[in-house]
Amino acid sequence: MKTEDTFVPGLEGVIASETGISLLDTEQEKIIIRGYDLIDLSTRKTYADLVYLLLEGTLSSDAERQAVEEKLKAHYQVPDTVMDILNLLPKETHPMDGQRTAISASAGFDKNLDDRSLEANKRRAYEILGQLPAITVNSYRILNNKEPVDPDPVLPYSANFLYMITGEKPTELEADIFDRSLLLYSEHEMPNSTFTSRVIASTHSDMYGALSGAVASLKGNLHGGANEAVMYMLQDARSVDEFENILKEKLLHKEKIMGFGHRVYMKKMDPRAAMMKESLRQLCDLHGDSLLLDMCEAGEKLMAQEKGLYPNLDYYAAPVYWMLGIPIPLYTPIFFSSRTAGLCAHIIEQHNNNRLFRPRVKYTGERNL
Numbered sequence: 001m002k003t004e005d006t007f008v009p010g011l012e013g014v015i016a017s018e019t020g021i022s023l024l025d026t027e028q029e030k031i032i033i034r035g036y037d038l039i040d041l042s043t044r045k046t047y048a049d050l051v052y053l054l055l056e057g058t059l060s061s062d063a064e065r066q067a068v069e070e071k072l073k074a075h076y077q078v079p080d081t082v083m084d085i086l087n088l089l090p091k092e093t094h095p096m097d098g099q100r101t102a103i104s105a106s107a108g109f110d111k112n113l114d115d116r117s118l119e120a121n122k123r124r125a126y127e128i129l130g131q132l133p134a135i136t137v138n139s140y141r142i143l144n145n146k147e148p149v150d151p152d153p154v155l156p157y158s159a160n161f162l163y164m165i166t167g168e169k170p171t172e173l174e175a176d177i178f179d180r181s182l183l184l185y186s187e188h189e190m191p192n193s194t195f196t197s198r199v200i201a202s203t204h205s206d207m208y209g210a211l212s213g214a215v216a217s218l219k220g221n222l223h224g225g226a227n228e229a230v231m232y233m234l235q236d237a238r239s240v241d242e243f244e245n246i247l248k249e250k251l252l253h254k255e256k257i258m259g260f261g262h263r264v265y266m267k268k269m270d271p272r273a274a275m276m277k278e279s280l281r282q283l284c285d286l287h288g289d290s291l292l293l294d295m296c297e298a299g300e301k302l303m304a305q306e307k308g309l310y311p312n313l314d315y316y317a318a319p320v321y322w323m324l325g326i327p328i329p330l331y332t333p334i335f336f337s338s339r340t341a342g343l344c345a346h347i348i349e350q351h352n353n354n355r356l357f358r359p360r361v362k363y364t365g366e367r368n369l
């Protein structure tokens with residue numbers, strides 16, 4: 001095989017893996033997760049159901065969902081040493097880097113680190129998912145000179161996560177909307193972060209290492225970091241006109257507009273974004289203030305007209321998180337926390353059916369032979 005003939009920049013369209021976890025079915029316009037339509041699931045299931053579906057492979061009964069909730073709560077406690085390490089980081093550290101550091105440090109606390117069996121990997125997945133709300137929220141709090149907060153085990157997993165972030169018990173609507181955002185972020189086939197984690201896992205490296213690599217990948221603003229960038233952009237405007245002018249100015253300077261475009265959906269709206277837009281509408285109605293929705297809709301219209309580009313999930317997740325009272329530096333860490341369910345499923349699948357990733361190159365250097 002002549003490798004230069006098969007070079008595809010960015011591996012666009014390249015099939016990198018076999019998987020039974022998920023598929024973006026562009027013909028049917030569906031996000032399939034273990035045989036189910038993610039958008040349909042988002043109308044009738046919770047994030048805990050998705051954790052079960054991703055890790056156990058089947059849709060959970062009410063009792064199984066409850067068991068997942070309990071399992072996650074049993075792992076809420078983060079080792080003191082990990083918290084001490086977070087405390088030692090410079091105050092400029094982004095919570096994504098706090099998350100990466102904490103997950104990396106957690107490897108040392110795993111007594112059977114070399115055990116890659118399904119059982120051991122699942123145990124780790126539930127442990128990490130259980131610890132992530134405390135790791136995530138306290139990464140932000142410690143670095144902002146605030147006392148760490150403890151989880152409230154009485155609340156469901158997502159409601160507690162939001163409570164730890166805002167310090168206030170969420171209403172049912174707020175908890176449902178936050179839970180839905182976690183569900184929608186939980187798994188999405190083969191984005192850069194998932195590919196990264198599978199590449200790392202393919203050397204027989206452990207789950208902590210594969211997840212640490214995935215946090216780094218997800219942090220970039222071409223991927224998960226876009227949700228924070230969207231909110232900073234929205235914050236720069238005080239009216240629909242101002243927001244449109246910001247976008248026009250960026251387009252004039254050939255800048256990318258965060259929250260638009262997608263490698264797979266390309267010229268169509270990400271179906272998850274449509275769901276989050278509805279959540280934004282609900283929150284705007286509740287607050288009697290439609291400015292954020294109006295700005296976002298105007299941006300959506302302008303980008304369709306000017307570039308033929310449509311929103312991805314990050315575009316509408318950002319204003320939803322803002323209206324839920326979530327500090328902007330937590331948006332991408334929340335995305336990663338949710339995605340950890342999907343990532344763990346992929347790492348497990350890679351360990352269980354492995355071949356080392358080792359591609360070739362198209363050489364463009366000298367040949368001074």
Ligand SMILES: CC(=O)SCCNC(=O)CCNC(=O)[C@H](O)C(C)(C)COP(=O)(O)OP(=O)(O)OC[C@H]1O[C@@H](n2cnc3c(N)ncnc32)[C@H](O)[C@@H]1OP(=O)(O)O
Binds near residue numbers: 222224256258261314
């Ligand atoms: C949940 C998620 O992680 S979804 C992704 C979140 N990321 C973002 O929102 C960042 C903004 N979007 C982008 O940068 C891109 O659309 C990506 C990274 C998501 C996909 O990138 P790719 O598939 O590699 O497309 P690529 O960047 O090559 O863009 C193709 C063309 O569309 C343009 N384009 C793509 N996205 C945008 C955008 N958001 N704003 C302006 N132009 C864009 C590119 O400039 C390029 O134009 P050209 O052919 O004239 O040079």
Ligand SMILES: O=C([O-])CC(=O)C(=O)O
Binds near residue numbers: 190223262
């Ligand atoms: O699929 C992608 O490339 C990025 C994305 O939308 C996600 O990870 O949710």
